Amino acid sequence: MKRISLPLIIAFSLFTIKSNAQVGINTTTPTSTLDIIAKNATGATANVDGLLVPRVDRLRAQSMASVPVSTMIYVNNAVTGTQAGATVNVDAEGYYYFNGTAWVKLHNPSNSTFSSVNIYNTDGSLTGNRIVTQAANTLAFTGTAANAFSVDGTTLSVDAANDRVGIGTTAPGVKLDVAQAIGTSEATQFRIINTSPVATNNTAYMGFNSYNGGGATWALGSIQNSATTTDNNFNILYSSGGLFGKVFTIRPNTGNTGIGTETPQKKLHVNGGLQITNELNVGGNASTAGSAGTTGQVLTSAGASAAPTWQTPAANLNIYNSDGSLTGNRIVTQAANTLAFTGTAVNAFSVDGTTLSVDAANDRVGIGTAAPENKFQVVSTTPTSNRYMLFDAPVSTNSLPILALRNTSPAATGNFSLLGFSNTGPTGGGATWGIGSIRTAGALEEFFIGNSTGSNYIERVRIASNGFVGIGTSAPTNTLHINGTNPLRLEGLQTASGKTGTLVVNSTGVVQSQTSSNISAVRASGTITITVNNTFTNIGTTAETFDNLNEFASNTFTASATGLYKVDFVGNFPQRANTEDNGDGYLSLLRVSLNGAQFGLTSNMKVPLPETSGGPSSISNTHSTVVKMNAGDTLTFDGLSFGSTPASTNIVASFALNIVRID
Template sequence: MKKKVLPVVILLLAFCKVRSQVGINTTSPAATFDINAKNATGTSTNVDGVLITRLDRQRAQSMTGVPTSTLIYVNSVATGTQTGTAVNIDAVGYYYYNGSVWTKLANPVNIYNADGTLTGNRTVTQGANTLAFTGTKTNAFSVNGKNFSVDAANSRVGIGTIAPASSLSVQNSSGATNSTISAGIENCGAACLQGIARNITLYNLNSTGGQFAELGFIPSTSETGLSGASITGIDRDAANSYAGLQFSTRNATDYAPRLTIKSSGNVGIGTTSPTNKLQIESTTSGALKIVDGTQGTDKVLTSDASGVATWKALPAAPASANIYNTDGTLTGNRTVTQGANTLAFTGTQTNAFSVNGKNFSVDAANSRVGIGTIAPASSLSVQNSPGATTSTISAGIENCGAACLQGIARNITLYNLNSTGGQFAELGFIPSTSETGLSGASISGIDRDAANSYAGLQFSTRNATDYAPRLTIKSSGNVGIGTTSPTNKLQIESSTSGALKIVDGTQGTDKVLTSDASGVATWKALPAAPASANIYNTDGTLTANRTVTQGANTLAFTGTQTNAFSVDGSTLSVDAANGLVGLGTTTPDTKLTISTPDSSFGLNHTNGTVNLKTYIGGGAATVGTTTANDLRFMTNNTQKMTVTSSGNVGIGTTTPNTKLTVSTADNSFGITHTNGTVSLETYIGGGSGYVGTTTSNTLNLMTNNSPKMTITPTGNVGVGTLTPGARLEVNSGTANVSGLKFTNLNSSSPTGTGQAIGVDASGNVIAVSTTAQVSTTENAVSNVPGSPTFSVNDLGYTPVPGTVQNITIPAGGKALFINFMLGIDYYSLPSGGGTGFYQAILFIDNVATNVYQTVQESGPGAQAQFNLSSVKFLTAGNHMLYIAMIRQYNNGTASGANMACTPISVSFNSTYIN
């Protein structure tokens, strides 16, 4: 053998020396060492290839001074240990020495030792193998951050959160408008002989306890908060799958069941143990309210033949492939032991992570999870397979509840992280095939009180008219149908009759709802009259005293006749035809008519001490007390008028001290007498009292039914006259007799006949010792209309011819009484065509005074009368008086235009007082 190999070796060495390349089965090696297969093609059975050194793990572990890149094949790991240089030798295969340890020839980055990025879509074909991830940390396994998170430390799963507080915690994104959980199914039910798959199921793995599952509505923003309202499974009978439902709410008083549906089908409101189809219990009256337009006082609930009730009056991958770059098929069950490490999948695509197609899908692009769908439209979208008969969602718990002192774990909780708004959670029922469709019906959490965990429930439906609440359970426990604000245990409101229908086999036309002693209600016909004689068919005579014990029942007599019901003839008579009642008469003409003989009392209201009675006698009617007590009148439950036993009358006071006392607040009116046009009133305010008219009407003071003093709306006062023309006008009613008399006047000398009065420096009226009359002039002008003597315009005053008077006041003179009467004829119409306003003013010593009168002219040929009267204090000596005129207001007349005038009468009188 050696003889044959040696030449080959020599030749090889020689070849290497010449070419520095070695070829086996080739004369032209392409590398330092190039081995070609002897039979590269064909069907030869000869073995071609390179056989690498084979040894076990212990031998590899024992070698020292191993050159880097040494290649071996480990054919057994039953020997040696996975330590030292053999730390990576855990399986049969090729290893090379990297200078420190033996390293697998194929050791790509994989899920167990490094993060990585998928280079394409990956599918794990599990077949009958399982794939399990184990961990001990919170958020031990996650998909796309908080899209899907497994809390291995507490055995919880979070969708939309990495800190789930429940076995399954699903949270939507802040401000999201899509549903938090959608549980869809796709089958046709009984129509195609399929079972009805349940969208969501709630169950309890612990078989003890009658209260076994709950859907909680949490008003607070924490999923661990108290339930403000809940729907609970009760009456558990696991063997027969019997159960009932209980609806609870929380308020300031308690957290208690408000509506209970027993497995028998009985419904209780205000009771948890109903024994009838509908049983309502309340500690106060008015537990049931039905508003359908037929309600009314003393009406009873009456059904028709079909039972409709209305109110009526009686009547893992192979060594050469991994999840980051290649699809693969599990060759056995795989378990990922996470320990304290987390496992997170991050992605940006829809369906970024899925299990078995659409069995489980994570939409990383929209932060959604789909079960049964790869296109979830909600934070968690669950869809069943077409035609499925299994439940879409089952939420099971395992405990024994209060029976073993455990709390009631809630199978599903609905809450809202945003603390605002009274309506905070909703379970929606979508008629369309899309989970984003409108809710056709819903159960909503309402009346949110996060601080106390109070809440109520509201059931809504959609129809062609609206989408609105139909049944409301308030946190107080009140239930409303047709109203969202029930104030009774059960309140039913409807805009049409027939809001309540009870069909229990007892219904029938004109039957009434009647309860037994325990409150059980059934429809009953009014009892028929017995065969014996009774009040309904025969007159009779009472053989003894009779008592009708009504309890909570009413007794009503209905009729259509006058005197339909009477007692002892006319003692009491009811006119049912007109709705009237008579006492002492059978023909009442008012709602209550009391007829008595003359001089008799009628109505009496007494408490044993005070008697309030009516009385007719002596041609008069009287109402009041017959005891020594006050009579008071009130409105709006407040006393307004009092008549005391002493005869004093008080309005606004209960203690009048005069025959009539009216008490008001300051700055208020008291007594008003009005006919709708004129109002005569009293008023107190600002420390003063007033009496007079509050309308633009004259006030007259009268005696003996005749006016004696008049005050006009302009402030003029008349004594003996109804039309005073000055601030004070006194008319004695007798010619040449003064109606004015002064007494106790201040005077330096006694008052005597013929003396005048005056005013001293202090404003006091005084008697003047002597009077003297200045000459009196009566000037009758002979001018006639049509002969103008002066012109008037708006530019200045023009003296009126014939009005100049010169008077002399002797020494000691004090006051001058002046009276001018002037008649003016307007001759022509000035330019402009208007009807101006002309003023006549008194001048004294060429100085205009404040004594004037303004009159509007009515056109050419018209006359105007001016009457100027005044008292002036003038010094002793000579004085000139006259009248001047001016157009005070043009009113369409051109400025500067002259009006030709003629004085047709002038009269002047003056008197001075010493």
């Protein structure tokens, strides 16, 4: 006999299964695949309503196999098992669903009963490679700890407390501290590589600057002598603003070291002066010190391939007490020692008279002069040769200057940085002309050209930061702005083959193009219908042939700008039969009014009777004048007949009106 559980029967009684495979619990009308209605949806009953999913510990979740995607469980113990494999995300009690690879936490930070796990409150392990796509956004870490940010312990450490970076150490002692326990190994701890294809003159340099600005002053590194990878020199270089000069060179195969030469011929080759401030040992060998000689001895050559020796001279002659002549080329090997001359005279140190002169009294250097008047002065006595040349790199397509001048005073409006020019001779005082930049309000740099007649520079040309050029003005308002009496003169102008317009100057001095389409010009025509004798009548309906600036309306012309205007007002008055106008014709008059008042005289013309042998025609009456008008002034036009009888038969006269600005 089969046993039937009563609770199962009761449970099935709560189910309703519709024909479309929808199941309802506590409802006969399920609206989804499974629709559960609370037994007690409202009220204060203590009975529990809800859905209980399977509750398992992490070990059980980790052990499940062939789990269907979207399976849901509740992990009630996150200590058992390990946080790896399918349970890599299980680190706390809570609801999880299976995504096909691992159990994923149902995350609801607004009302979850477990902590929101993220990088800000919990350590974790990446499950795969991650890429942060920043686009135009920045990613910044702000810390105050000594080891605020690190990668793999000591591989990279950022000391935010002291603004330092450590590589190989979590306690960097300087701005960039590279540490590695390499013992007696020859492995390098820091390397600079030029990744371009190997070629002659390729460089790999490290630069040094003791001030904040400009390019590196000193550099050290290697330069390729050929396409052979191991054929490269080691150099120490210096730049005062242009190309680097090689101060120190070590050849790769011989180990020869050069100071002032790129091709050292011996273990130490100094091309230039040498100062020795301690003993000089000669002779000896690789493990034995040579002789330093005794006080007063001089070094004497022993010939090729032999060490020199110290000899006692016949007399004590040296640079400090006697002039002398070199008997051959001399090299001062300084090593790490300096060679300094401290003087107070104007020409404290010189080479070949004026070839090079150092003015220690005024801190100046002269080339071609023994009395420099500026910080650096070059004087040439050979007018057919270049006096001063700067050479750029063999291939250079950047916009960096070859020579830069900088005013090191605190930045302020009105500061200058100028290059001066003068043809007043070697002792002619300051520069007559100066070009360079001037600092303006708003921290802008503008270009300046000026000359001096004995004191301060007089500004002649200004190029503003927006590209406007000013001559005679420091504040140009146009692409070219000239301020002065009769500021522009053009010579050598050629006759144009065709004319497209005329250059005119407006009231503010701006030069503009004037053509037939933008000059003030009006041509209009119409009729004057006179109905009353000896009474001026306005011109009637007009037809405009052209009105370039829309200045004419009805019978009124309104000037758009101040100027001289040529006016031609022509009326054609008809001859009439001897039965009109008392049988002797009539007098026609035309009038021009400026701002409502008659301007000048009226023009009048007798209209006689028609010839007895012909029919009536028209008599032209022309009123021509020149009017000086201000912008906004108006002209009106009317006509009159005198000695006529227009009341019986109106006098209808056609007219033509021409107005042109002529200034």
